[in-house]
Amino acid sequence: MRVTDFFDPDGIAVIGASKTPGKLGNDAMTNIRTYDGDVFPVNPSSEGSVYGYEFVDSVHDVDADLALCCVPSPVVPEVLEECGQAGVGAAVIFAGGFAEMGGEGAAFQDEIASIADEYDITVLGPNTAGYAIPHKDLYGSFVPRIREVGTGNVGIVAQSAGVAITSSFHLTREGYGVSAMFGLGNRVNTEFADVIPALDDDPRTDAIVVHVEGTEDVDDFLAACRESDTPVVALKVGEHDIADFAQAHTAAPAQDNAVYEDGFDRPGLVTVSSTTELIDTGRVLADSPTPDGPNVGIVTAQAGPGIIATDYLKGTGAEFPDLTEETRERLDEILPGITYTENPVDTGRPMPEFGEAIDAVARDDNVDIVLVYEIYEDSLGYPVDELEALAEEVDKPICFTVAGPDHALEDERRAMEALGIPTFDTPERGAQAVAALIESVSGDE
Amino acid sequence: MRVTDFFDPDGIAVIGASKTPGKLGNDAMTNIRTYDGDVFPVNPSSEGSVYGYEFVDSVHDVDADLALCCVPSPVVPEVLEECGQAGVGAAVIFAGGFAEMGGEGAAFQDEIASIADEYDITVLGPNTAGYAIPHKDLYGSFVPRIREVGTGNVGIVAQSAGVAITSSFHLTREGYGVSAMFGLGNRVNTEFADVIPALDDDPRTDAIVVHVEGTEDVDDFLAACRESDTPVVALKVGEHDIADFAQAHTAAPAQDNAVYEDGFDRPGLVTVSSTTELIDTGRVLADSPTPDGPNVGIVTAQAGPGIIATDYLKGTGAEFPDLTEETRERLDEILPGITYTENPVDTGRPMPEFGEAIDAVARDDNVDIVLVYEIYEDSLGYPVDELEALAEEVDKPICFTVAGPDHALEDERRAMEALGIPTFDTPERGAQAVAALIESVSGDE
Incomplete structure (x- = not known):
């Protein structure tokens, strides 16, 4: 997996782009406009242009190595397969309706996992609001006003994109900002253990802020934190029994928090119990000797x-x-x-x-x-x-x-x-x- | 004691008033200017006027029933005695250097307690930044910018005026404000049990926010809270051993927090553990059914x-x-x-x-x-x-x-x-x- 593809994409396809305000495919286009590179709105049902970018019918017609998939879950496997055939190396899948739903959703997620594997596509999501790298004016997200998040030296990787976003706005409100922000969602193949080393390598990131509901790859997660030269602070949710809700959210497995707390009991790693502490700790670890x-x-x-x-x-x-x-x-x-x-x-x-x-x-x-x-x-x-x-x-x-x-x-x-x-x-x-x-x-x- | 004197003074003497910016007697004059009544700067060493108010030599020369005492601790007994002789019924004593210092300071405090008793003067302080009633534009305080505290329906009574002030600014930052704010300091004769009923009677106060380090009159304090029809939320500091510092601050006695927590275990009363919770609980109790x-x-x-x-x-x-x-x-x-x-x-x-x-x-x-x-x-x-x-x-x-x-x-x-x-x-x-x-x-x- 090459999470770095999200940092430096060479051409971006917005699949399911739309001219209609309020639609996810329009919000994503609104945010991607500041990206300093080629943007291709892909939608066979649309003609003309959106924000000055000409619509194209298919991802096959464009030269992009990142796709923002703004389509509903049943269409995602087909879209991802096309991306793979067209040589797109990374994709953000916004739609929910996968493993977190169980049943048919879980089957869809298995399908996209195997497509991603077959074509070697790095997938962020599904079920995420995406990511943002403010210092590059790069916003792979449908969240309105995400472009108002400030540039700073705190990197955020959150299981819940909602937490990533509210923390990013909170940092901004404090006069700070983020170096990069990732919402993982269902983690089909981009895990904490992929993003944390990327942030550790990022010279603009001086502290890594993590929100975790639960991951199957606890060992990899803890190893990534341990190996990080950049200090890491984590909010592990689930002090009490919230298993049903968390499973239904990002397909997070039920886990004993002690595993995380024990794993964090070492220099450079800190655990906290609120979003305010999370961003404050990020600030102080990033800026203080x-x-x-x-x-x-x-x-x-x-x-x-x-x-x-x-x-x-x-x-x-x-x-x-x-x-x-x-x-x-x-x-x-x-x-x-x-x-x-x-x-x-x-x-x-x-x-x-x-x-x-x-x-x-x-x-x-x-x-x-x-x-x-x-x-x-x-x-x-x-x-x-x-x-x-x-x-x-x-x-x-x-x-x-x-x-x-x-x-x-x-x-x-x-x-x-x-x-x-x-x-x-x-x-x-x-x-x-x-x-x-x-x-x-x-x-x- | 008539705490109500602080709500509706009829003429205010500012003893130790000054023309020099940055001096406590000037800051107090700055804040009192919005008071809709007579203000008398008292200072025998000053001539002319300050902010348009003519200096007078003595509190005997004025018709005031509230004195803001801006003089250092050694002078306070003499000043308070003059106030008593002049018929002033209430005084705010800003200076520190009393019971919280022990030794000579404790003797000074005993002295002002007996003068207050002899002349029946309601004393707020000593060792306080004072009080504020924003809806009356009445600021009996030397704190710069206290006039920017918003008007609202939360009443604050804090052992530490510093906590009263930071909480008032915090409420203002949240778009709220205070009905009244009192910093008690050393509580020579104005205690929680005096202010809480006054706030309970105040039609503008819908929740009472209390900060307490420790008081000799625990029973009266708890009775006042219990008898209040207005909900009360308290931050009792001292979960851990902070006795030395608290004694040196507002002469607070060391006490087991359990006394307060047990006393608050009843409808209408809430305890919290941070200033943010304190103001948030004040807001929610004031505004919610x-x-x-x-x-x-x-x-x-x-x-x-x-x-x-x-x-x-x-x-x-x-x-x-x-x-x-x-x-x-x-x-x-x-x-x-x-x-x-x-x-x-x-x-x-x-x-x-x-x-x-x-x-x-x-x-x-x-x-x-x-x-x-x-x-x-x-x-x-x-x-x-x-x-x-x-x-x-x-x-x-x-x-x-x-x-x-x-x-x-x-x-x-x-x-x-x-x-x-x-x-x-x-x-x-x-x-x-x-x-x-x-x-x-x-x-x-």
């Missing part, structure tokens, strides 16, 4: 949210070391009489010296990771200059938790993130990111 | 996120009833051959019939609460018309989980919320809101 250990130094301008973060972290592998004598002396100089000079350090209010306090804690030899909480004040802003110096001189993760009206702090948030300092809008999101960093360096070697 | 029971009907346009929500809910008190024969027949008519007609109902993709599917499930007698997940598509929008009919005709909570670019779905999100249908931007937030609704009707009577 690898911490040396679990020792967290907390600096807050308002203790209340800092206590919430501390409380959360105490339930994880985090440690709260004493600060060195040197740091405490420096803090005493910077902030005479501040409310709390132990770790956590609390200044009680944002103040001009806040950046220096972060600096003191970040340079403390006992501290591996810094977590900051500060409500935004216009007259002070965020200590971007101090953080810039720290980011250059100190190779430790700093997570910055913000609060205030979005529009007020947006610019400085983005400035911090450009320095590799991820930001979070609630205390527990900041704390969860720190916990993920710690998990990423713990576990069996 | 009370459900008849724990039976959840789920309708999804993309199964993956729906499975995540289902998985989460299976770990709570939620039940997933079979749909009635009538509903299933109706679903078969509306959506022939849809992917999954059991509960959860999954349509596989947004479609024009999606609103009808929600309608069928919401009208099912076996269903008490409806949870919906749908990625936004421009050509379909969200089924606002069908939801409007449902909101009028069916007295059941509907929680709607959205996905897509914010700006695309913003209008329809707000339209649904205007119907009393709260919306959420991740599957687990929607699921948590449903779990909170179920918790609000369970527990001991």
